[in-house]
Amino acid sequence: MDLVEFLVKTSTIVAVFGLTLVIAMYSTWAERKVAGFIQDRSGPNRAGWGGLLQPLADAGKMFFKEDFIPALANKWLFIAGPSLAMLTALLASAVIPFGSTFRVAGHEVALQGVESNIGILYVFGVVALGVYGIMVGGWASNNKFSLLGAIRAASQNISYEVAMGLSLIAILMMSSSLSLGEIVAQQHGMNWNIFYQPLGFIIFITCSFAECNRVPFDLPECETELVGGYHTEYGSMKLGFYLFAEYINMFISSAIISVLYFGGYNYPGMDFVYEQLVKSFGTETGHNIATLIGTAVFFGKALFFVFFYMWVRWTIPRFRYDQLMNLGWKKLIPLAIFNIIITGAAVLFLKPVITAWLN
Amino acid sequence: MNSAVSFFYFLSFLTILSAVMVVVSRNPIHSVLYLILTFFTLSGHYILLNAQFLAAVNIIVYAGAIMVLFLFVIMFLNMKQDQEEAKTNLTKIAATIVGGTVFVILFGAYRKTAIAPFDPQTYDSQIGMIESLGHMLFREYLLPFELASILLLVAMVGAVLLGKREIGERHF
Secondary structure, eight states: OOHHHHHHHHHHHHHHHHHHHHHHHHHHHHHHHHHHHHTTSOOSOSSSGGGTTHHHHHHHHHHHSOOOOOTTSOHHHHHHHHHHHHHHHHHGGGGOOOSSEEEETTEEEESSSOOOTTHHHHHHHHHHHHHHHHHHHHHHTTOHHHHHHHHHHHHHHHHHHHHHHHHHHHHHHHHOOOOHHHHHHHTTTTOOHHHHOHHHHHHHHHHHHHHTTOTTSOTTOOHHHHTTGGGTTOOHHHHHHHHHHHHHHHHHHHHHHHHHTSOTTOOTTHHHHHHHHHHHHOHHHHHHHHHHHHHHHHHHHHHHHHHHHHHHHTTSOOOOHHHHHHIIIIIIHHHHHHHHHHHHHIIIIIHHHHHHHHO | OOHHHHHHHHHHHHHHHHHHHHHHOSSHHHHHHHHHHHHHHHHHHHHHTTOHHHHHHHIIIIIIIIHHHHHHHHHHHTTSOSOOOOOOHHHHHHHHHHHHHHHHHHHHHHHHOOOOOOOTTTOOGGGGSHHHHHHIIIIITHHHHHHHHHHHHHHHHHHHHHHSOOSSOOOO
């Protein structure tokens, strides 16, 4: 890897890292604004214009609170819990393709942290590890409510991981590639997977709600039964990290949804825009501007799904725990297997017929 | 020493250290966490061998699923801490003999194994990639692969059957 490529890659990774944090930060503001809009009130509006400085004020408050560790808690694991939650939340953004390529001084560099041929498996592995932050933190608090909350969150996560993985398999059967960059590139020209996989999309988005512990599946936190769930004993920035990790997870899963089902950085009329830009700015600048437009479209899609998370949170009541488990194991998993069978049949029998008919 | 080799030594050191810590830790939760670390370093070894698929699957299956269940069970069992009964000398001696014998057998087996020679010029570095692995599994080893899947299915049916609520009066 030579210097130009290295610099572009490094700046991409740093920009993605920074953007993820900023988006997660402003999601907390947006959540309260959306809640305010839906409940017909104005939401935060005191710190800065429209309450825009509210996240900073919250962060300041979190940092200056007393960093308290319960006397009988396991000290190291108590600190490791929120750190692990943060770490696993941020890890997944490494393989997401945020745009097509940048052309700098004759080099073509993909706007993606790591182009890996197992991209989607990497994301899945990181999602599977997300449980540890919650479990370790909940256990280390040495509090029965925390432990029960952690167990609840973990069993919810591993139950829905199964259905999530099965719904992904249908996508992989169609794309015959595990690389996220390749999956996005195949969706060029409005070949978005949502049109071929509507059932898989519904299963996937339901599971990602459960994975992020969001309403209607936010059972780990339950005032009447479990006090605060796994973060009952946490305060100051350690609590902040847990809450922050949830918002990062939300953004990352929205990005994954838009990569897998909504064509990532592809948008209708993309080739026309590309041609116009290349004609007026030359192959290098034009290409880069086209890439940047694609990236903006990608972020637009991802942010729409972040909004969708919030919209659902303030609209739908939550499930009971046995309903959650029944939905996961008895409805979503059979549906996902059914989806795999349908997809397999369509790829084997329907696709040759349609291709022959179109030609 | 090139960077791959030094990285290999570093990873091996971490692997062995965390594996030893699994045995040495007094707290079972710490043991499980060290075991997870061991799986991570093993995945690092797979990546060094250019077997990315194995690395990812190792993390998903072992670190992501099986160890979570370990942690589950131990967290529930470990509600009362510090109740470890003292081991008698007889147990210690027996454990040492058994452990030592296993070590000697493994060491002997390791010394007897001949590592298949390979030619660096014709060696296919893409052999651990998922495409070649898939071709291998579905062409040459199709029957063992399908048999393994049937075994897993049977295990799953058995687990569902065990977990089913029995008809009649409940005794728990």
